[in-house]
Amino acid sequence: MLKGEQGFTMDARIGKATEVGSRPANNLLRRLSPADYALLAPHVIVDDAAANELLYSPGDDVQVVHFPCGPSLATFLVPNEDGRDVETILVGREGAVGGIVSEGFLPAYTRICVKFGGPFARIHVGKLEAAKLRSPTLRNIFARYADCMLAQIFQSTACNAIHSIEQRTAKWILAAMERTGDESSVPLTHEQLATLLGVGRSYASRVLQSFRADGILDTRRGSILVRDRDRLRLRACLCNEAVKNHFEEVLRGVYPTEEASSTG
Template sequence: MTSCVEVDLVFADVVAEPGSAIRRVLFPVRSIISLTTAIGPHSGLEVGLIGDEGMLGATLLMGVDAAPLHALVQGQGTALSMSRESFLSAAAVGSALHRVLFRYMYVLMQQLAQTAACNRFHVVEARLARWLLMTHDRTHADGLHVTQEFLAWMLGVRRVGVTKAAGALQKRKLIHYARGEITVLDRVGLEAAACTCYAADCATYAAGMH
């Protein structure tokens, strides 16, 4: 896309607020964006992830120019930025980009619904394993910088809950966790530790995007 500009996204930067006008869209390249919803004035919960498989601002395709969710950078790195006008021109009805992004919107809606159910019914350890796998899929790297506080906010639990869950995964030698750095040691084992939602995520993506 010739009208795209490469930008650097910085960890924890807010890139969208609920109700704010969408003036630019972002296509993460080597970055990850978390979609979160507020739970009271001082806490939130992650409901979706956007990596190099998707984009931020896809609701423009439905004629909605206001951001539906709070979005912040979970994994810093590069992204392609495109103005609202350029995007709408490139994604005009009938274009290849329009068709691909409509399929992506289906996948994203399924992810949001799956995450809502996951947060309600599954234990923190299994949810953390799923979150790590989803992040691993998007970063394509075994190492991840994330603070305990940030993880607690993403998962909607207290920091002690994160400590317990991460400690359990580390005890099983699935991850190494120290001073805000998580390293995936055993991908297969982590998949076994995750709740069934991760397999559902993968099936949705395979069906929706291929």
């Protein structure tokens, strides 16, 4: 289990270190210059994480930065007084989780879980912070990514306040597809979608049924199949586009595109 101080150690036995010339499939890491990545490479471990694996709980010391690679996704969940968690943002290969805004070594505020399992690159916060002290350009890249992450949070807050459940459903499915690179489906259950939306499972199921009746989506056990992506986009709000546009202004080339997804 990868829970910061609760058991995770940066030990090569649980994964493999990366060579300087062979980077993990994470766009943020691939955005770094060769010199900047060389500062991190000796300390980066790549291993697999299972879906629903807990990375951090509220109050945990943030000791490790996790970079989703390829189709892997992580999610931030805010616990509510009724016992339910509400997901705020998804993070895929465009970014990282753990100490990005706080620069580490502070208690986690939310739960951070693996949404879709797969490879993750990991680096100890102390190693990353030491490298940032040695390189202003590396520090700048992570400051820019922190800005993009905050933009996602702001946009998510606005979206939850003003957009319908149907619009948000379409948005979340499209966001997951973009980040995983799958052009036709996402491994998302009704229960998981309900958590993303902050609604009950029955409500989420009714929304999916309306999309299904219109020929836009279909469902299989444990996954949602997209039949008409263009029509799904028309039903979505523009929050994904706003986030992507900000990424392009601040960190061009980092947010996943359909072209990049198809080529890996």
